[in-house]
Amino acid sequence: MPALHNRISQKELKERLYQETESRTTISFYRYFSISDPGQFRDELYTALAERKVFGRIYVAREGINAQISVPASRLDDLRNYLQSIPGLEKLRLNIAVDDDGKSFWVLKIKVRDKIVADGIEDTAFDMARKGQYVNAEEFNRLTNDPATIVVDMRNHYEYEVGHFENALEVPSDTFREQLPMSAEMLEDKKGHNIIMYCTGGIRCEKASAYLLHKGFRNVYHLEGGIIHYANTVKEKGLPNKFKGKNFVFDDRMGERITGEVIARCHQCGRPADTHTNCRNEGCHTLFIQCEDCATRYEGCCSPACQETIHLPADEQAILRKGIDKGRQVFNKSRSRLPGRPAPLAGRPIDPLD
Numbered sequence: 001m002p003a004l005h006n007r008i009s010q011k012e013l014k015e016r017l018y019q020e021t022e023s024r025t026t027i028s029f030y031r032y033f034s035i036s037d038p039g040q041f042r043d044e045l046y047t048a049l050a051e052r053k054v055f056g057r058i059y060v061a062r063e064g065i066n067a068q069i070s071v072p073a074s075r076l077d078d079l080r081n082y083l084q085s086i087p088g089l090e091k092l093r094l095n096i097a098v099d100d101d102g103k104s105f106w107v108l109k110i111k112v113r114d115k116i117v118a119d120g121i122e123d124t125a126f127d128m129a130r131k132g133q134y135v136n137a138e139e140f141n142r143l144t145n146d147p148a149t150i151v152v153d154m155r156n157h158y159e160y161e162v163g164h165f166e167n168a169l170e171v172p173s174d175t176f177r178e179q180l181p182m183s184a185e186m187l188e189d190k191k192g193h194n195i196i197m198y199c200t201g202g203i204r205c206e207k208a209s210a211y212l213l214h215k216g217f218r219n220v221y222h223l224e225g226g227i228i229h230y231a232n233t234v235k236e237k238g239l240p241n242k243f244k245g246k247n248f249v250f251d252d253r254m255g256e257r258i259t260g261e262v263i264a265r266c267h268q269c270g271r272p273a274d275t276h277t278n279c280r281n282e283g284c285h286t287l288f289i290q291c292e293d294c295a296t297r298y299e300g301c302c303s304p305a306c307q308e309t310i311h312l313p314a315d316e317q318a319i320l321r322k323g324i325d326k327g328r329q330v331f332n333k334s335r336s337r338l339p340g341r342p343a344p345l346a347g348r349p350i351d352p353l354d
C-alpha cells in the first residue's frame with residue numbers, strides 16, 4: 001500500500017524540487033461533477049498522481065474538483081490521459097500556465113473539503129448539476145452585441161477595478177458568498193434577460209450561473225474558461241476584444257495586461273494607474289493602486305503615517321505592529337462608487353480559491 005501522505009520535511013521536499021533536472025509544467029483545472037465518496041476519490045487520485053510525480057494542491061468535494069498542480073513535462077500527456085479517463089472528467093481542459101518556472105509546488109496535497117468554492121448556500125435544493133450554458137469568446141461577443149444582454153462580473157472589487165468587460169455590472173462585495181445573493185438582488189427585475197456571468201478562470205461564474213437559475217432566472221450563461229481563456233482565444237482568432245484593462249491574478253505579478261487602456265486611478269493622486277501594490281509598512285500591508293510618482297513620493301506606502309513608520313527602528317515598528325490585525329487590508333472603493341452605499345470598508349483580499 002503506497003503512502004497517501006507525505007512524511008518528509010518541507011525543507012527536504014523543496015531541496016528535491018530544486019535538484020530535479022527535468023522542467024515542470026504548471027497547470028490548473030476544475031470541474032463541477034458529482035463525487036459520491038470524496039474520501040475514496042481523494043485516496044485513489046493521490047496514488048495515481050504521486051506515481052506521476054505531480055505536485056500541487058487539489059481540493060475535492062462532493063460537488064467536484066479544483067486543482068493547481070505541476071507535472072514533469074514528459075509526463076503531461078500521460079497525466080492528461082489519466083485524468084480524462086476518470087468518469088466525470090471526460091474532455092477535461094487543462095489550463096497551462098505560460099510564464100511560470102514550474103517551481104511553485106514541491107509537495108502534493110489533496111484535501112477533501114465541503115465545497116470547491118465556498119458559497120455560503122444553505123438551501124439543500126441548490127444543485128450544481130443545473131448550471132448556465134457555456135459561451136465561448138465568439139458567442140460572448142455575439143450575445144453582447146445585443147444591448148439588452150447583461151454582463152455580470154463575479155470577481156472581487158479590486159479585480160474589477162483594474163479591468164473588466166465593456167458595460168459589465170460590478171457586484172460590490174469582498175466575498176463570493178456575499179456576491180451570490182447580492183447579484184440575484186441586483187438583477188431581480190431582469191429574470192427574462194440574457195445574463196452572462198464571468199470570472200478569472202470560470203470556476204466562480206459557473207457556480208453563480210447555477211445560483212441564478214436556482215433563483216428563477218431563465219437565460220443564464222457563463223464564459224467558458226473565464227477571462228484567461230477569452231483573452232487567449234480573441235488573440236489567436238483575431239476576434240474583437242471586449243475586455244478592457246488588466247486581468248488581476250493572484251500571484252506576484254498581480255495582473256496581466258490584456259489591453260493598453262488604463263481604466264483605474266491611483267488611490268493617492270487620482271491620476272490614471274492600475275498597478276496594485278501592498279503598502280511597504282509591514283504593519284499595514286494594505287492592497288491599493290499606486291502610480292509611479294506616488295510610489296516614489298510615499299516610498300511604496302499607502303499614507304504619510306505608514307511612510308513615517310517604515311523609517312522607525314525595527315524594534316519600534318515591531319511594537320507598533322503588536323495588537324494590529326495581521327490580515328491584509330484592502331482599499332475598497334467599490335462601495336463608494338455606487339450611489340447609496342456605505343463608506344469604503346477594509347477587507348482581506350483572499351484568493352477565492354483558497
Ligand SMILES: [Zn+2]
Pocket residue numbers: 266267268269270271273290291292293294295
Ligand atoms: Zn499617484
Ligand SMILES: [Zn+2]
Pocket residue numbers: 279280281284285286301302303306
Ligand atoms: Zn499603509
